[in-house]
Amino acid sequence: MALTREQIESIAALARLELTAEELPVYQDSLSRILEFVGALERADTASVTPMAHPLPGLSQRLRPDVVTEQDHHAEYQQNAPQVAAGLYLVPKVIE
Amino acid sequence: MSELHHMGLAELAAGLRARRFSSFELTETFLKRIEASQGALNAFISVTREAALAQAAAADRALAAGTGGALEGVPVAHKDLFCTKGVRTTCGSRMLDKFVSPYDATVVAKLKSAGAVMLGKTNMDEFAMGSSNETSYYGPVRNPWDPRLVPGGSSGGSAAAVAARLVPGATATDTGGSIRQPAALCGITGLKPTYGRVSRYGMVAFASSLDQGGVLTASAADAALMLREMAGFDPNDSTSVEREVPDYVAELDAPLAGLRVGLLQEFFDKGLEPGNEQRIRAALKVFESLGARLSEVSLPNLPLSVPVYYVVAPAECSSNLARFDGVRYGHRCEKPRDLTDLYRRTRGEGFGAEVKRRIMTGTYVLSAGYYDAYYLKAQRVRQLISADFTRAFTGVDVLMGPTTPTPAFPIGAKTSDPITMYLNDIYTIGANLAGLPAVSIPCGFVSELPVGLQIVGPHFSEARLLAAAHAFQRATDWHRRIPAGYA
Secondary structure, eight states, X not given: OOOOHHHHHHHXXXXXXXXXXXXXXXXXXXXXXXXXXXXXXXXXXXXXXXXXXXSSTTOOOOOOOSOOOOOOOHHHHGGGOSSEETTEEOOOOOOO | OOOGGGSOHHHHHHHHHTTSSOHHHHHHHHHHHHHHHHXXXXXXXXXXXXXXXXXXXXXXXXXXXXXXXTTTTOEEEEETTBOBTTBBOOTXXXXXXXXXXXXXXXXXXXXXXXXXEEEEEEOOSGGGOOSSSOSOTTOOOOBTTBTTBOOOSSSHHHHHHHHTTSSSEEEEEESSSTTHHHHHHHTSEEEEOOTTTSOOTTBOOSOTTTOEEEEEESSHHHHHHHHHHHOSOOTTSTTOOOOOOOOTTTTTTOOOTTOEEEEEGGGSSTTSOHHHHHHHHHHHHHHHHTXXXXXXXXXXXXXXXXXXXXXXXXXXXXXXXXXXXXSSSSOOOSSOSSHHHHHHHHHHHHSXXXXXXXXXXXXXXXXXXXXXXXXXXXXXXXXXXXXXXXXXXXXXXXEEEESOSSSOOBTTSSSSOHHHHHGGGTTTHHHHHHTOOEEEEEEEEETTEEEEEEEEOSTTOHHHHHHHHHHHHHHOOGGGOOOTTOX
């Protein structure tokens, strides 16, 4: 199925990706081709099939006891942050 | 004594324990090989020379005292998506170019406590998305058998490094074939374990229901040793399985006679190059001569595995990579106008073309109105593929077939069409969708390029796969071949 330029712009906006004017037609073409390719799935009869939820049969997500296991590492972790001040991550103003 | 770099991981571990050479000497030997080949192969993103030599010296002290782990003093390299405390972890992306991990991945910590010495971090496709190592922000890795060709991907740096004997073993990860496909194209042994066998904690996530860490080594015996030290339950990974790790090394010599081998009909399709097919058929004859019983097996839904994968993997990727927001770590754009602009330009600049393509594909298939038609449909077909495997394993012990349809291809040959590139993983993706273990072993050459045979087994059958591969490697010497210029 062919995607329109507007659809690509809307997907990019949902994915929070800035695309250049050169990138848009490239993704319009390749995403359309990928969707056509995965369209082959329509042919499979899955009427009575439960979607897979875990790659190992019979297993589901394990839970752990709700206890504190981690110490405070924020100073260490913030060494990788682009911008911090007084232990806080800085972002552009959100509320005027 | 043969040259140090000709020895496999297991032989080196034994030699170190017997004090025939020191870890310092061994580490220096491999570091020199890495440094000498970097311009030609580009297999490494970071080389941790000083830390490696310090670790080697410590290992020598432990060995002198008669202590230390099973890999004490043995050099290894980590794919650059395993977090390494205090060492840059880039995942092959501009997004993480300056990221220094504050902690070790469980796999890294386990190998460290077994005594392994880390030489550096290997190059890879960006965020493990690729089959040729051409999507790396740090440039393509070259195949040591022919530098004009790709090494495969996404674990291309780890595979090229082991093939050129720059390191005796390297960690790798496999989401759709990223261990087995480069192992095949580089002529080495690559094992993707059962989903949940090896902890994913500290592995940068791509597609969480498919990702699995594993090993690249010269031989199955080396893979058995390395996997034994890496595998096991980890409370930090909610999908890690609580199940004892067998001694894969002790089980290597399990007899092969009577092994029921199913030949995957769907893998001997029109896409398989005749030269590759000949090598695979010849390898199957070797298994037969060792006592294996061959029969043909059909998995009718398997041809849909690539379409399933290119819905499920991008969907999970788009969720996982949402964490790269330019706020907490990673790249950030200059002078953002507002928060949305910060997100959009940070991600637009930080991610490469293939990563953006997959994020967008995933976003689309998960979006309102399309979720049922694409994502849920794919998870239903995935269930059918998994059921095909389960049925097949009621009649045979393992499945065999090619790892890839062709030998290594030229750099640039498949970059213009994503579908052509995706079809490279046509024989490997099924095992990921079903969470099964699979190994690729070298089984011959076509036009002087290596060909890989794939063996797939039921869940948690790593010992059986490794024993079968080991039996083959005792009868053949393909795994001992080293590319000219690296011998």
